[in-house]
Amino acid sequence: MTGIEAKIAAVCHDKKSVAKNVEMVWMSLEKMIQKTSEWVTGNGENAWKLVCPVCGYEYIHITAITCMRCTDETTITNQKILIKQSQNKTRGVTITLQYCCESGHNGKITLQFHEGCVYLTHRVLKETEAIQKDIWRD
DSSP states (O other): OOOOOHHHHHHOOSSHHHHHHHHHHHHHHHHHHEEEEEEEESSSSSSEOOTTTOOOSOHHHEEEEEETTTTTTEOOSSOEEEEEOOEEEOOOOEEEEEETTTTOEEEEEEEEEEEEEEEEEEEEEGGGOOOOSSSSSS
């Protein structure tokens, strides 16, 4: 069992469920963006649409943005902009988008910049960890 399978197994009760969830996590990043003709950029190109990494549903809402640089962490939610000192465990800048999809999934999509490379990760959040309000809605 790989590390990711072990983590998923901790919340799943049977091997079939573990296999399904491992596939879901693995496939989520591959299907996270889709080319769309619904939105055209200023130079006439079709834009890419971010979809729910868990289910592929196109209606997702950004609920928080966090940027971590050195020890400065800035988080924007619909309630406030919070700037604090934090322990950065990685080198480079980390930008995290927290989202909720209209099918009920919550997660964090993280861009980690390190030595000229950008790494992309996704983590599903428990409902208790999630922020449910859009950052830009009135």
